[in-house]
Amino acid sequence: MADHHEWHVDGMDCPSCAGKIRGALERLPGVEDIRVSVINETLSLSLDGSRISPERVTATVRQLGYQATPSSETPPDPAAEEETRSRWYATGKGRLALASGGALAAATLLRLFTDETLAYWGFFAACLVGLVPIARRALTSARAGMPFTIEMLMTIAAGGALIIGAAGEAALVILLFSVGEILEGVAADRARAGIRSLADLVPRSARLETAPGETRTVDAAHLKVGQVVVVRPGDRIPADGAILEGRSAIDESPVTGESVPRSKDVDDAVHAGSINHDAVLRIRVTRPPEDNTIARIIRLVEEAQEARAPTERFIDRFSRIYMPVVVGIAVLVAVVPPLAVGGGWSEWVYRALALLLIGCPCALVISVPASIASALSVGTRRGLLLKGGAVIEATARASVVAFDKTGTLTAGQPVVTDVVAVDAAGDADAVATLAASLEQGSSHPLAEAILQHARTRGLSLTRVSESKAIAGHGVEGRIDSCRVCVVSPRYAAEQGVLPEPLRSRIAALEAAGKTVVVVVDGDTAIGLIALRDEPRQDAIEGVRALEAMGVRALMLTGDNPRTAASIAGAIGLEHRAGLLPDDKVTMIRELVARERVMMVGDGINDAPALAASHVGVAMGSGTDVALETADGALLRNRVSDVAAMIGLARETMANIRQNIVIALGLKGVFLITTVLGITGLWLAILADTGATVLVTLNALRLLRARSGAEASQSPAQGEALASGAPARA
Incomplete structure (x- = not known):
């Protein structure tokens, strides 16, 4: 009988980290259903207790260099966790870098004040301080069937440098590698920050009504469906609910990205994390805390991180071939020149070791997921939910957008x-x-x-x-x-x-x-x-924004041709009228055969058409259907956000292409200079670390940049889930 177990894992900074953990655990007996979330830093799996213990899983993960803590033992304290993140030197990677740096500084002092022999052994020891933990992780990965890892390449390169007498450079390489890992961790935390900040929007306490006119403060995480909470002006709403008494303007920007407060009255739904502006409200809780709107958005974004884009899958397959090829070339560089033309063994082995460091694919592997993570984060802030990299890639290629009329282009209320x-x-x-x-x-x-x-x-x-x-x-x-x-x-x-x-x-x-x-x-x-049923106020602007981006807009409706022509004419787009649900599906399939189609509907009646399109997008301000059907959702219910979503997707794909060029370009340049003997070990690792940092920083630009759709609108309108299912072809 398999039991479910979860761990909190510190130190995961990219999909490569998750891949190492997954690969090592897959070889253990009795381990099933492994799920590793980089964005959430969690590991979950099922164990057959008769074949393996949770302690062995914990030990395996720790041997790979990650700190694994069973969730049942010590649930992470968010405040303490955030404080630890802000102190990089308190992390395992930070301590390793400080130890390597201190040992290298001591060896440098020995060189200044003693003879070369003593200084050499000082550098030798400084190298071992950082190399031993790295070598241990490399061997653990190799035993798990993953010999071609960055740790293994580092171990071979640094170990070989020690053998040929380049202890000083080997120690510097280890230090630069450690510093690079710290920078990757800092950059990864920046990408996670947008998602973590969503959880902070929900207040930790709530004023629970215990009797008419009486309240007491309770933990918001313990609220139950049916309980009544009192929310004062200026307070955040602690749970999803419905107003029992009171009327007030509610700022829903934390959930939908809509900056203008909306007036809410008795029986209106409100979302956890929204801000009450004007009056005291009595609210009946309608959802448990773990299933409120913000919690679901966070869960959907986390799951979307695991839905890999086709480009990312290609890069992953490419890197599996790329690394063995680089190792093979390095062996040839070390052996062929000395044997064929009488080159010096020490010189060519040195160049081969530098070539190994150049061949590390870290920057290439992280180029796609770093951009996807940033896009999902910024999309969520703007009320645009995109369910994974596959959806982003398909959205960027959309050439026609088919809109349902009622509830999408129109308000749905006569x-x-x-x-x-x-x-x-x-x-x-x-x-x-x-x-x-x-x-x-x-x-x-x-x-x-x-x-x-x-x-x-x-x-x-x-x-x-x-x-x-x-x-x-x-x-x-x-x-x-x-x-x-x-x-x-x-x-x-x-x-x-x-x-x-x-x-x-x-x-x-x-x-x-x-x-x-x-x-x-x-x-x-x-x-x-x-x-x-009047068109939405932003429908005309939204359609014009799509046209400016070269995307054709089409309205599909079951209304009579006269009404459809009137609405379509007012908005300024093509239309097809008198369509039953089956007719809409037929129309979408005809479009799919020759174009890349995005279908936008209310997520309920249009489900078949949404499923038939390349990308199905649901309109809806945080409703169940909008969040849990289709491939994406527009939380602000704005037609103009369709263009914003396509613009963000296109900008993300451009960012990915830039990252790939940076990663391969730097490696190509240093590959040539290394073989020619122009650059050495420390420049090789500096190039690898630099490429990784540049790729990550470039991806983080998405967190600050406006989307292409925003730039094309006047005034600017555009500001990322579900299962992470790939976009449909």
């Missing part, structure tokens, strides 16, 4: 656009009052829109008796014994209460894509009300 009285001198408010009075208590979207219009106008509604629905046509009732109704134009015409002047007005309104109802008082039509 609004009253026109109220028309029969007589030019008639009272439009009287028409709206009668209609709203009849619609009281109805949950139909058109009824809610009419009631909202009446509330906005401040109209006083009249009591209606004997109210009932007219199936498929509208609603009727009585006011002071007089029959009144709100019905469709067709029904009004059938009842003979629709005068000719209204018929032409109805035709004009319907031609504009509006839904029209007739308000009837007794046997007389007194007016019309026109409603329409």
Whole structure:
């Protein structure tokens, strides 16, 4: 029977670290379902207790040079962990660098004040101080079936340098390698910082209501579904919930990236980490702390880190071939010149050792995941969730974006656009009052829109008796014994209460894509009300931004052609109307056959079309569907964020290409200079460390840079999950 176990692992700075741990553990008996998260610094797996103990796993990981602590023993204290990260010299890699540096400094002093022989042994000892731990990690990896690691190359290079008498350079190489590992760790922590800061947005304490008017402070992590918390103005909301009492402006920027506070009233949903601005709120907890919106976003981003892009998988396969080839070339450089042309063994062995250091693929291997990690972090801050490197790569290649209409390009809620009285001198408010009075208590979207219009106008509604629905046509009732109704134009015409002047007005309104109802008082039509699901305010700007990026926009809808043409014309994009869900899938498949397609929908009714596209993106402010379906989500519900997402993806892929050029370019230059004898051991390791640091710093630029879509918008609008499933082909 396999049991699940978890560890917190310090010192993992790149996917290569995770690969070493995974490779070593896969060879142990009774170990299954290994998952290593670099961004979260965790290891989880299943163990067959009859074949292997958790202690052996811990020992194996530690032999590889990482500090592994079972999560059940000492749960990491976030405050203490953050303090440790800020003190690099307190880490294992920091202590190794300090020890190597101190030993090298002591050896240098010996050279200055004693003879060369004593100084040589001082450098020899200084080299061993740093080399022994590295060699131990190299042997552990080799026993696990991974002989071609950076530690093994370092061990061979430094050990060979000692043998040929270059102890001083060997000690310097070890120090530079240790310093490079520290810099990699610092850079990796910078990439993690954006994700870790999300967890800090949720307050650690909450004011739990224990009785009416009475509260006590409790740990927010222990809140239960159904409990009621009190949130004062200026406080952060401690849990996902629904407002029971109070009305206030809520700043949701920590969750959605939306900088403008939204007014929230009774029964409205609120997210953990949001900031209450105006009034005291009583909120009923609707989700446990471990499953609140921010916790899910963090989990989705962590999982997305494990979804590797096709480019990353190619680089990984390439590096597995690249390292043995470099070792083979180094052997030839060491052996062929002395045997073939009588070159000096010491000189050519030295060049071969330097070549080994040049061949370290660290910078190349980290070039893709470093950029992906930065993109996921900055995307999350901007309300753009991209579920892994494969999705980022597919998004960058998108050439056409297909939008659902209702709830995506439009708000999904009809609004009253026109109220028309029969007589030019008639009272439009009287028409709206009668209609709203009849619609009281109805949950139909058109009824809610009419009631909202009446509330906005401040109209006083009249009591209606004997109210009932007219199936498929509208609603009727009585006011002071007089029959009144709100019905469709067709029904009004059938009842003979629709005068000719209204018929032409109805035709004009319907031609504009509006839904029209007739308000009837007794046997007389007194007016019309026109409603329409209006385009989102940023829809036009969002489509224009896509066009500026060379991406075609297309609207797919089940609405009638007249309404679809009206909405599409107002926004400025192509459209296909009258489509059933199956028709949308067929349309997407036709597009996929010749173009790279992104489908944007509400994540519910459009699921089949989202699945059929190369990249499916859900609209939704932190809803379950938006977070857990499709390949990405737009948390701010903005059409303009589609262009921002594509812009970020394109910038990320450009950053990856830059990183690959940096990594291979530096290695190519120093490969030639090393073989020619121009550069030596310490410059070789400096080039390798420098390339790694440059690649990481270049990736971190994504954390500060604006996306391409932002640059193309005026004003700027654009500011990264799920399963980490790869984008669909």
